[in-house]
Amino acid sequence: MAPLSNVFGASSAVGLALSSLNPRTSAAHETTTDCAPITSSIVAHAASEGGKIKMYSTEFYSTCAIGGILSCGLTHAAVTPMDIVKCNMQIDPIRYKGIGSSFSLIVKEAGIGGLYKGWGPTFYGYGAQGCFKFALYEYFKKTYHDLAGEELFAKYQTLIYLAGSASAEFFADIALCPFEAVKVKVQTVPGFAKGMLDGFPKFIQAEGVGSLYKGIYPLWGRQIPYTMMKFGCFENTVVALYKYAVPKPKDQCSKVEQLGVSFVAGYIAGVFCAVVSHPADNLVSKMNAKKGATMGDIIKEMGWYNLATRGLPLRIAMVGTLTGLQWGIYDAYKVYAGLPTTGSAEPKK
Numbered sequence: 001m002a003p004l005s006n007v008f009g010a011s012s013a014v015g016l017a018l019s020s021l022n023p024r025t026s027a028a029h030e031t032t033t034d035c036a037p038i039t040s041s042i043v044a045h046a047a048s049e050g051g052k053i054k055m056y057s058t059e060f061y062s063t064c065a066i067g068g069i070l071s072c073g074l075t076h077a078a079v080t081p082m083d084i085v086k087c088n089m090q091i092d093p094i095r096y097k098g099i100g101s102s103f104s105l106i107v108k109e110a111g112i113g114g115l116y117k118g119w120g121p122t123f124y125g126y127g128a129q130g131c132f133k134f135a136l137y138e139y140f141k142k143t144y145h146d147l148a149g150e151e152l153f154a155k156y157q158t159l160i161y162l163a164g165s166a167s168a169e170f171f172a173d174i175a176l177c178p179f180e181a182v183k184v185k186v187q188t189v190p191g192f193a194k195g196m197l198d199g200f201p202k203f204i205q206a207e208g209v210g211s212l213y214k215g216i217y218p219l220w221g222r223q224i225p226y227t228m229m230k231f232g233c234f235e236n237t238v239v240a241l242y243k244y245a246v247p248k249p250k251d252q253c254s255k256v257e258q259l260g261v262s263f264v265a266g267y268i269a270g271v272f273c274a275v276v277s278h279p280a281d282n283l284v285s286k287m288n289a290k291k292g293a294t295m296g297d298i299i300k301e302m303g304w305y306n307l308a309t310r311g312l313p314l315r316i317a318m319v320g321t322l323t324g325l326q327w328g329i330y331d332a333y334k335v336y337a338g339l340p341t342t343g344s345a346e347p348k349k
């Protein structure tokens with residue numbers, strides 16, 4: 001198994017190698033944590049061994065990191081309009097009362113482009129998060145599996161999934177947090193900035209570098225439960241779908257059928273993700289929009305009921321679709337690179 005330093009190296013490198021996404025057409029190089037050799041090495045392995053990449057190698061984690069960039073960066077950027085409406089409903093519920101009226105108000109005041117404000121920090125922030133989230137999940141899942149042994153893993157595998165995903169998300173949020181802070185400002189404060197390039201300097205000038213991480217605790221509070229549900233529920237739903245809904249074993253299903261299972265399991269997991277992480281999502285939006293606000297201030301202002309419910313229907317629709325697409329894209333890239341889809345299946349009896 002690759003050391004953790006190699007996993008971090010692979011995750012960091014692929015963030016600079018988006019131009020080398022094809023794991024079948026690059027030249028071969030030896031495995032290293034440098035950017036170009038890593039992406040080329042992924043391809044070399046796939047090409048030289050019939051499209052196969054050795055499981056839990058540096059090439060494997062690099063492939064998972066690239067899949068994470070694509071799955072999280074592209075999907076979050078695609079739902080930017082819904083995210084803008086959700087954030088504004090959370091920040092100013094008097095002005096933004098309903099989903100339909102909020103869409104109309106934003107378009108009326110800022111045009112169609114107003115629905116895509118902040119797509120830059122959204123794409124890069126969640127791309128960075130996805131890079132570390134998926135690669136480190138695979139690493140920690142393998143690590144905790146090996147520590148537990150086969151017998152304990154079989155008995156407590158859901159706990160392994162939860163521990164692995166929580167560990168991965170802890171680090172992934174450190175990459176996401178500065179982008180999330182700027183994104184919320186761009187989307188909810190009129191005239192603050194057009195996007196990421198002017199948003200970061202303005203944010204730092206106004207509030208200081210440290211304020212880029214003022215939302216890290218509520219972000220962990222939102223994302224760690226979300227990711228634990230995202231991975232734990234997904235892994236168990238995949239098993240249940242193959243056991244009760246799919247009429248044949250996983251190894252007899254086509255890749256398209258397996259990817260369909262990934263999407264459905266991801267969507268189901270996403271609904272639960274939205275519910276468990278929504279109170280912290282409200283906290284993150286409010287704290288990043290209000291200078292100097294603390295978690296206690298926001299809880300006192302909103303109350304626990306509003307923290308748990310304000311903007312929830314839209315977030316369920318958004319996160320369910322988002323999570324389903326993320327698992328579909330992630331597993332599609334893994335299949336393209338010569339790896340199996342995520343999740344196991346019990347043998348058919």
